[in-house]
Amino acid sequence: MKRTNKDNETSISRVTRRSLVLGGLQLGVAGVLGWRMRQMQVEQADEFRLLAEENRINMRLIAPERGLIFDRNGIPLAENAQNYRVVIVREDAGNVEDVLNRLRQLIFIDDTEMERALKEISRRSSFVPVTVTDQRTWEDISTVAINAPALPGITPDVGLTRNYPLGQDYAHVVGYVGPVSDYDLSKIDDPDPLLQIPKFQIGKTGVEQKYEPDLRGKAGARRIEVNAAGRVMRELDRDPGVPGADVQLTVExxxxxxxxxxxxxxxxxxxxxxxxxxxxxxxxxxxxxxxPNKFVRGISVSDYGELTENKYRPxxxxxxxxxxxxxxxxxxxxxxxxxxxxxxxxxxxxxxxxxxxxxxxxxxxxxxxxxxxxxxxxxxxxxxxxxxxxxxxxxxxxxxxxxxxxxxxxxxxxxxxxxxxxxxxxxxxxxxxxxxxxxxxxxxxxxxxxxxxxxxxxxxxxxxxxxxxxxxxxxxxxxxxxxxxxxxxxxxxxxxxxxxxxxxxxxxxxxxxxxxxxxxxxxxxxxxxxxxxxxxxxxxxxxxxxxxxxxxxxxxxxxxxxxxxxxxxxxxxxxxxxxxxxxxxxxxxxxxxxxxxxxxxxxxxxxxxxxxxxxxxxxxxxxxxxxxxxxxxxxxxxxxx
Incomplete structure (x- = not known):
């Protein structure tokens, strides 16, 4: 049917109004987007730059080297030994149990050690590294490093653990260290952040306990760059902290x-x-x-029972x-x-x-x-x-x-x-x-x-x-x-x-x-x-x-x-x-x-x-x-x- 001029005018009028409304909406959206882009790029630039850096860069505490203990002639009574370990950061891991199961397929971790790790992971903040297993061989650490892309949040690491080379000779004098417990933390009004690191060792008895602040030293930190999968790409910088003081005793x-x-x-x-x-x-x-070396990682129930039940009171x-x-x-x-x-x-x-x-x-x-x-x-x-x-x-x-x-x-x-x-x-x-x-x-x-x-x-x-x-x-x-x-x-x-x-x-x-x-x-x-x-x-x-x-x-x-x-x-x-x-x-x-x-x-x-x-x-x-x-x-x- 042939349209009249009036119909054409009406149709054109409607199109024009729609175009104006649509154009106005488009201009409004574009304006809002432009304003928001300006706000993000100019006014909030520092904030988003920081967020981007946080996604790309992680800060990790570095435990300082514990001070050594010597006898009067310089013979070491307490020293630090390398400890190869595997740690996990919960916020980087995603499904923790799934990641740990994959890890167990690569290296052997017994049930007791795994239960202890899961308990620590649940108790600690999501960003705190938790030791899953330690005292590992170099082969274990290499295996974990090679398979790092399939193990988000898992990092092979090397730290220091306490060793007493003269064994029982100085058990009662030097004492021993052990993992920080809730009881240890309850006795400290303002605990050092280092003490929050799972399995961080502090003095429990003897000189190790009495000179804990001197022997512990001051924490350091390192900045590492990670990719989208959480894999460590490189270390940007490192502050090693201050090593603990060395203590020399009068004993021979x-x-x-x-x-x-x-x-x-x-x-x-x-x-x-x-x-x-x-x-x-x-x-x-x-x-x-x-x-004392038995106490460093946590003594077994059977070993501790043998000591406490011995009538000669070792x-x-x-x-x-x-x-x-x-x-x-x-x-x-x-x-x-x-x-x-x-x-x-x-x-x-x-x-x-x-x-x-x-x-x-x-x-x-x-x-x-x-x-x-x-x-x-x-x-x-x-x-x-x-x-x-x-x-x-x-x-x-x-x-x-x-x-x-x-x-x-x-x-x-x-x-x-x-x-x-x-x-x-x-x-x-x-x-x-x-x-x-x-x-x-x-x-x-x-x-x-x-x-x-x-x-x-x-x-x-x-x-x-x-x-x-x-x-x-x-x-x-x-x-x-x-x-x-x-x-x-x-x-x-x-x-x-x-x-x-x-x-x-x-x-x-x-x-x-x-x-x-x-x-x-x-x-x-x-x-x-x-x-x-x-x-x-x-x-x-x-x-x-x-x-x-x-x-x-x-x-x-x-x-x-x-x-x-x-x-x-x-x-x-x-x-x-x-x-x-x-x-x-x-x-x-x-x-x-x-x-x-x-x-x-x-x-x-x-x-x-x-x-x-x-x-x-x-x-x-x-x-x-x-x-x-x-x-x-x-x-x-x-x-x-």
Whole structure:
């Protein structure tokens, strides 16, 4: 049908309006797009540039190299070893379980390790790298690297892990590191970001724990470029951070190894060797010990059970944590208190008939038949209990306690080891505060022979011996330097004690070892220039007097010994405690003599330093020692330097 002009005009009008509307809409959209493009390109350019960079560039924390720990001669006690590992970043991985299943097809990962990794992944932020498996071979790492495109979020990595090359020798001194736990984090108000890295290692015990901030160092960072699949293309830059400080200890590794091996011939024991002049701790030994390397990655349940269920307590640092009745090793301080108060002279005698009567109770001497008349020197030489019962009644516990504290008994020394004990040096106020009871004279008699409430550690007994030998208030020192800066020697001032009285005590200790009636005569050193002074001790752990051979091991008496050498020019002090070892003269003194001779000679001591009748037994003992092969020098017989 033919359209009219009017129809054509109407149609044209409608098209024109539509065109205008459509054109307007198009112009509006274009305007909005233009405005938005301008906003994005100009006003928000920095923001989007940053977002693009975040998609292309990742920042990763770099754990600093942990500081090393050395002995006094530079032998490494704690070092860092390479650790090949595989890590995953959850936000880069996508389907985590799928990626991990693909990874397990390439390298073996046991179920326990996988469960641990999945648990860590769920607990950590999505951008935090989580270690899936570590301690891998180079072949494993190469396999993962070659297959990286099929493993988004997975990265082969090499880090450092702690290693203790001397194993159990320093387990109780150096301690060990382990993965950061929730408990560790709960004790820190503002935790270092490093501690959030899964399996990051921090000190758990010993020097590793006490010097954690110094040893840890400061974190570094690296910027890496990744492609759209998340694969690392290149490293853009790296800040390695600040390595931890190196710590040098005062201990001497050959002596420590010998002491550990010598103690291990018994069942449960501890020994401390201290430099009389500086306070340096040369040996802090415990037996049995354990391998700290097992704790670094997390010890197995079975291995940990073996340690905790062992009645000889290998995890305990007996040398500083153990608190034992000092027994007769305490008698030097009782007699010194009497001398200082003018209540005893060197030639005065006390009669020992085998016991002292107090009220309706008898306090027996260890020698039931009695010693007869005893002067100071003889009372120490033969360890007469009755002599010290008398001194305790003359002096009183408060004065004894006051003097004993001057010599380190009851003092907690500030050393970087775990759970250093203060022991107990009781007095009247202590008992009233602790038990709400008054002090009894019988308490003083028990304390006078190192029993009752008195408790001390092998460390305190070594300090006591060093202070008797030197006459100075020397303090024990374990850290020699930190990053090369020497730790000062503290406490070299003279004790406020009469030097003449100290000489009498030293002379009595000399008699203990070098006169044929001395309790440690069989454990003497048979060289005039190296003569040793000492004191044996036996502390009861049960109230009923029964022969040690008739009771189980854990009910037997503790054996103790303290001493110093050489007598004329003291260099070292030693203390030994053999738990439930029986008598101090038979169980502790021979061990202390062997350790002292090793310290004086700097190596396995020559048989010529021993009495001729003892040399065969000593040679058998040395043959049984399990010394490190690199610490077993040939016996040269040379004199000490």
């Amino acid at each position: 590794s050959k002596l420590q190894n010998f002491a550990e091996a010598r103690l291990a011939l018994g069942l449960s024991a501890a020994a401390v060797v201290m430099d009389v002049r500086t306070g340096d701790l040369l040996t802090v030994a415990n037996a049995p010990s354990f391998d 995890l305990a640092n007996k040398a500083v944590q153990g608190a034992y009745p000092p027994g007769s090793t305490f008698k030097m301080l009782v007699s010194l208190a009497a001398l200082e108060d003018g209540l005893l002279s060197s030639d005065e005698t006390v009669y020992c008939g085998g016991y002292t009567v107090l009220g309706n109770r008898r306090f027996h001497c260890w020698k039931r038949g009695g010693h007869g008349r005893m002067n100071l020197d003889q009372s120490l030489q033969q360890s007469c209990d009755v002599f010290y019962y008398e001194m305790a009644q003359r002096v009183g516990i408060d004065r004894i306690a006051e003097l004993a504290r001057k010599f380190g008994i009851g003092e907690r020394f500030d050393l970087p080891m775990s759970a250093v004990t203060a022991g107990i040096m009781p007095d009247k106020d202590w008992k009233r505060s602790r038990y709400g009871e008054g002090w009894l004279v019988g308490d003083s008699l028990n304390a006078s022979i190192g029993q009752g409430y008195v408790l001390s550690s092998p460390l305190q007994l070594a300090v006591m011996s060093a202070r008797i030998a030197s006459g100075n208030a020397i303090q024990p020192r374990l850290v020699k330097s930190i990053d090369g800066i020497e730790t000062p020697v503290v406490g070299a001032d003279p004790l406020d004690v009469n030097e003449g009285h100290l000489r009498l005590i030293r002379k009595g200790m000399f008699s203990v070892m070098n006169t044929n009636r001395g309790t440690a005569f069989r454990s003497r050193i048979d060289r005039d220039d190296l003569r040793m002074a000492g004191k044996t001790g036996t502390s009861q752990v049960r109230s009923v007097v029964v022969s040690n051979s008739d009771v189980p091991w854990e009910q037997r008496d503790h054996a103790l010994f303290v001493g110093f050498a050489p007598y004329d020019d003291p260099r070292y002090a030693v203390s030994v405690v053999v738990e439930h070892g029986g008598g101090g003269s038979s169980a502790a003194a021979p061990v202390a003599r062997d350790i002292m001779l090793y310290a004086l000679h700097g190596e396995l001591p020559p048989l010529e330093s021993y009495p001729s009748g003892e040399r065969g037994r000593v040679e058998e003992t040395f043959a049984a020692l399990e010394l490190r092969s690199d610490f077993r020098p040939s016996r040269s017989g040379r004199s000490p330097a």
